[in-house]
Amino acid sequence: MVQVKSMIEWQPVILSIKVASISVIFVFLFGVLAAYVMKMVDIPGKAVLESLFTLPLVLPPVVIGFLLLFLVGKRGPVGILLTKYFDMQIIFTQSAAVLAGTVVSFPLMYQSIKTAFEGIDKALEDASRTLGANEWRVFWTVTMPLSWSGLVSGLVLSFARTLGEFGATIMVAGNILGKTQTIPLAIYFATESNDLVTAGMYVVIISVITFSIIFGLNYWKGKKVLV
Numbered sequence: 141m142v143q144v145k146s147m148i149e150w151q152p153v154i155l156s157i158k159v160a161s162i163s164v165i166f167v168f169l170f171g172v173l174a175a176y177v178m179k180m181v182d183i184p185g186k187a188v189l190e191s192l193f194t195l196p197l198v199l200p201p202v203v204i205g206f207l208l209l210f211l212v213g214k215r216g217p218v219g220i221l222l223t224k225y226f227d228m229q230i231i232f233t234q235s236a237a238v239l240a241g242t243v244v245s246f247p248l249m250y251q252s253i254k255t256a257f258e259g260i261d262k263a264l265e266d267a268s269r270t271l272g273a274n275e276w277r278v279f280w281t282v283t284m285p286l287s288w289s290g291l292v293s294g295l296v297l298s299f300a301r302t303l304g305e306f307g308a309t310i311m312v313a314g315n316i317l318g319k320t321q322t323i324p325l326a327i328y329f330a331t332e333s334n335d336l337v338t339a340g341m342y343v344v345i346i347s348v349i350t351f352s353i354i355f356g357l358n359y360w361k362g363k364k365v366l367v
Contacts (some may be wrong), residue, residue, distance in 0.1 A: 208243065209231070
């Protein structure tokens, strides 16, 4: 028999939005940096790096979670250093959820901004250099403004991806009610408990949020084309 609850807990919703928002900040920083370095520098093994950057997009999230658990777990190399020098651990905390969300959504940001960078007319950047602008100024006054569409797309898609992350999150953050339980985890465990009403309500909430941000992105792109 389906268990009916009068109301749902909003903590998973708030936490999911919080984790996705923080993850997007890291994804933006690392994604833009990686894409710009790949654009400007011709280094040996570039194809290998490109493959590594894209790997989280095709690997099962639970594999990503296992690898992160190996790295930041109590016996992992990063985990041991954090415990020894900072007396802290990431595993089974909200920071672990942010880490998982950042890793799985990074390829979306990287690919979006990389494509945007590649679509810029190099003559415009060269013209700016000719006028005396250094690389930092060229980046902020020419490269980034011309990549705005790809940047926004990457941020929105990364946010949506992190919001729905399950496999990697449960491996490194666990399902601690009131601490690390996100919407996907709440849906899974509510369904496992045969509480289909609560699970269904969470499904509606995350679907509405995700649809809204994707619709907003498409609407913005449509308006931009018309203008």
